[in-house]
Amino acid sequence: MEYRRIGQTDIKVSEVSLGCWTLGGLNWVNGQPNGWANVDEDEAVRAVHHALDRGVNHFDNADVYGNGRAERMLAKALGPRSKDVIIATKVGHFPGTAAHAYEPRHIRHQCEQSLINLKRDAIDIYYFHHGNFGREWEYLDGAVETMLRLKEEGKIRAVGQSAYAEEHFEKLAPIVKPDCLQSWANCMDDHYIREGSRVRKLLDERKMTFVCFSPLGQGLLLGKYSSRKPPKFAPGDHRRGGRQFSAKSLAALDPKVRKLKRRFGKSVEELARVALQYLLASPAVACVIPGFRNTEQVEINVSAAGKPLSGEDVAFVREVFSEGK
Numbered sequence: 001m002e003y004r005r006i007g008q009t010d011i012k013v014s015e016v017s018l019g020c021w022t023l024g025g026l027n028w029v030n031g032q033p034n035g036w037a038n039v040d041e042d043e044a045v046r047a048v049h050h051a052l053d054r055g056v057n058h059f060d061n062a063d064v065y066g067n068g069r070a071e072r073m074l075a076k077a078l079g080p081r082s083k084d085v086i087i088a089t090k091v092g093h094f095p096g097t098a099a100h101a102y103e104p105r106h107i108r109h110q111c112e113q114s115l116i117n118l119k120r121d122a123i124d125i126y127y128f129h130h131g132n133f134g135r136e137w138e139y140l141d142g143a144v145e146t147m148l149r150l151k152e153e154g155k156i157r158a159v160g161q162s163a164y165a166e167e168h169f170e171k172l173a174p175i176v177k178p179d180c181l182q183s184w185a186n187c188m189d190d191h192y193i194r195e196g197s198r199v200r201k202l203l204d205e206r207k208m209t210f211v212c213f214s215p216l217g218q219g220l221l222l223g224k225y226s227s228r229k230p231p232k233f234a235p236g237d238h239r240r241g242g243r244q245f246s247a248k249s250l251a252a253l254d255p256k257v258r259k260l261k262r263r264f265g266k267s268v269e270e271l272a273r274v275a276l277q278y279l280l281a282s283p284a285v286a287c288v289i290p291g292f293r294n295t296e297q298v299e300i301n302v303s304a305a306g307k308p309l310s311g312e313d314v315a316f317v318r319e320v321f322s323e324g325k
Contacts, residue, residue, distance in 0.1 A: 001055030001305045004286045007179030007208045009158050011124060013086050015280055016305045017058035018051055018298070019213055019289035023073045024066025029094060041073060043294045048077035050295045052085070054302040060182075060211070060289045061118070062090035062129060063110050071117035082119065088211075089114045090162060092129030102128070102139040104146040111150055126150065127160035127182060131168025144176055160211070166198045173202055180286060185212035185279055187221055187321045188253075193282045200284055209286035212279050216290050218244070221275040222268050223257045225250055259320050264313075273304035274317060281314045 003012040025038040048059075059078075061071050071089060078085065091101065091110045098106035114123060126147070133140040150156050161178040163169050169181060169192075181203065183192050192199040193210050203210055216222055218239065225231050225245060233239045243249055257271070264274050276288050290301045309317070 001302070003057070005209065006125065006158055006286055009179050011086055011158055011179075013058035013287045014056050014305070015287050016056065016276060016302050017060060017086075017211075017287040017289045018056055018301070019291045020059055020061040020070045020074055021065050022291045022293050023061075023070035024064075025069060027064075027066050027069075029064060029067070039293050041076075044073060044292075045077040047292055047295045047298045048074065051292075051298045051302065052078075052081055054298070055305070056298075056302060057084065058086040058088070058287060058289075060088045060213070061114075062093065062127075063114055063117075064090075064093040064129070067094060068113065068117050071114055075117060075119040086124045087118055087120065088125035088127060088160065089118065089123055090127040090129040090160075092127075092132075092162075100134050100139055102133050102143040104139075104142040107143060107146045108150065111155055115155065122154055123156045125158045125160050125180065126156040127162045128172075128176065128178075129162050131161075131163035131165060131172055137171075140172075140175065147176070166192075169199050169202060173206055173208070177206075178208060180209045180211055182211040182213060184214040185210070185285075186215050186217045187275055187278050187317055188217055190279065190282075190318075193279070193284050195282075203284045210282075210284050211286055212288045215279055215288040216272060216275050218291075220244060220250075220253060221257065221260075222271050223261070223266075224268075256320050256323070260317070263316060269300050269303050272300050273307050274309065274313075276301070276304040277307060277309045278314060278317050281309055 002015045004015055005012050022039055023044055059074055061074055075082065091107050093101060095101040096106060133143060147159055151159065158179040159176065160180045160182055161172055161176050162182040164183060185193050191197055194200060231245055239245060260271060260274055264270050279285050279288050292298045
């Protein structure tokens with residue numbers, strides 16, 4: 001396993017790290033589905049132990065994942081080994097009783113609660129979970145001031161900014177001054193980290209690094225789903241009704257996955273390696289954070305570590321997914 005630095009900090013994370021959203025199970029926030037199919041807790045604990053044994057040292061969490069459940073489950077799984085890992089968590093999507101999740105007192109409350117849930121004295125990387133700081137950015141100044149105070153108090157070590165739009169990253173990076181940015185990135189959509197893109201220029205100029213969530217496209221890049229029989233998800237699973245899982249979208253993806261299989265191999269492990277190492281080929285990327293439900297999925301993910309693609313392979317994958325755009 002290789003390890004890469006978060007921005008200019010002294011924090012180094014495994015190139016293949018793990019996202020903990022799935023650990024939260026089925027969930028709703030403000031009436032909207034915000035979770036995944038429930039996981040077996042004992043199996044999740046075994047999966048975390050396997051990840052540690054295979055060199056994973058970074059787990060990405062959030063207060064909204066199961067509304068605290070994922071944080072508590074991770075802490076239980078890590079036990080005394082928690083001191084040896086980098087833990088990230090986030091604030092912003094769970095408002096509780098606050099008018100907005102970025103109210104300063106709410107941020108402080110959630111930070112304290114996350115520390116309790118994670119059984120930690122400090123959070124290694126604490127993210128603003130999105131770029132919506134209210135109308136006319138009314139909560140921005142107070143939120144940033146609170147985050148800086150939490151860092152001064154030693155409750156957090158590094159600051160991250162997650163967002164879902166270039167405009168938000170460009171607006172927030174000079175104000176928040178995060179050590180890293182986080183958003184989706186995968187073979188199907190790598191526009192945030194693509195050389196010459198707006199966010200990539202921002203990363204390079206400010207010497208930040210990027211953390212890629214959804215690097216496997218929620219399993220789409222593993223050939224898990226068939227256009228002949230689209231998947232069905234339970235209420236409370238955020239994938240329910242997602243256009244990317246429709247028969248039409250899957251039919252468009254099928255020939256691209258077949259091209260990957262012909263060049264790299266048909267196994268899930270081989271496809272995962274292509275998807276993860278495609279992103280890790282970018283010098284702007286600190287790590288990828290695929291999700292997991294069990295030991296088998298952890299092994300599929302970590303088996304990709306230390307197996308980079310050649311420049312020709314990267315160009316091939318890019319060409320495959322540029323077709324039809």
